[in-house]
Amino acid sequence: MVSPIAVVQQSMHMRRPALRTALAFSAGIWFAHRFPLPLPLLFGLSLCLLGLCCILWKKGRSEGTLGAILFCALFASVGALRYGTADVLPPDHIGTSTFFGRRVALKGRVTESYRTESSQVRAVVEVEELEGRKAEGKVLVSMPRGSPPPPGSEVEVYGRLRRPGPTRNPGTPDGRALLERRGIYALLYADRMQTIGRKGGIPAVRALVRRALELDLPGLHAGVLKGLILGERGEVPRWLRDAFARSGTAHILAVSGLHTGFIAAFLFFLFGFIGVPRRVTVGLTVS
Incomplete structure (x- = not known):
């Protein structure tokens, strides 16, 4: 397998600055993942490389081989720095809370809700x-009974706050890493969750799509389409998920770039068909 660094080295001879920048940035992320470095070191290295690039540019030597090498090194260091700071949480983030292990009360907005096979x-x-106190971040709320609150709902939740633990069984996916992604x-x-209001936006649209599927289709079909369109697999039966996994098509039940591309293409051609101007079509499709 060819490493990203080797690809970047090959790309230095290309006259495609956007591709070279993207490859260097990706190589930096890959390197930081494989060989973690202290953030102060990465920050200082990025500043030094930026200074060297500026010096070469002022001397008119930025187009040579040395300039290309420093350019790629700069964006690789920026990519590594970005990867290193991705897990740095702000002080008011729930991930840095001192309330873990205690009973708490929180307020927030529901972005996703479902019922598991065990009726949780x-x-x-x-x-x-x-x-x-003002806080930010996402929390996964579990309740033994009740009705899933519609996405977009403003809720108050009362219960015990815990930090996701690492996977104990070797060979199984790291649940904490999956949640953090x-x-x-x-x-x-939670032992109590009450709805105190509603908000619009994307969660409201998701709720509208979910409601339409539940009204127009039987339970199994609606559950599968929720997995395909909304990424909600809680209502897909275990035997069906196992069948997808055995056939190597389990990724179909997850929202992916391919699904998003299908929807974007459909909207693009729909707006064009009904006569919407091209610029407006592009804007509406992207939004």
């Missing part, structure tokens, strides 16, 4: 307040 209610809540740094085992 789960909801991803974008935190706005924690114990009366979704921006979830805390778990809340």
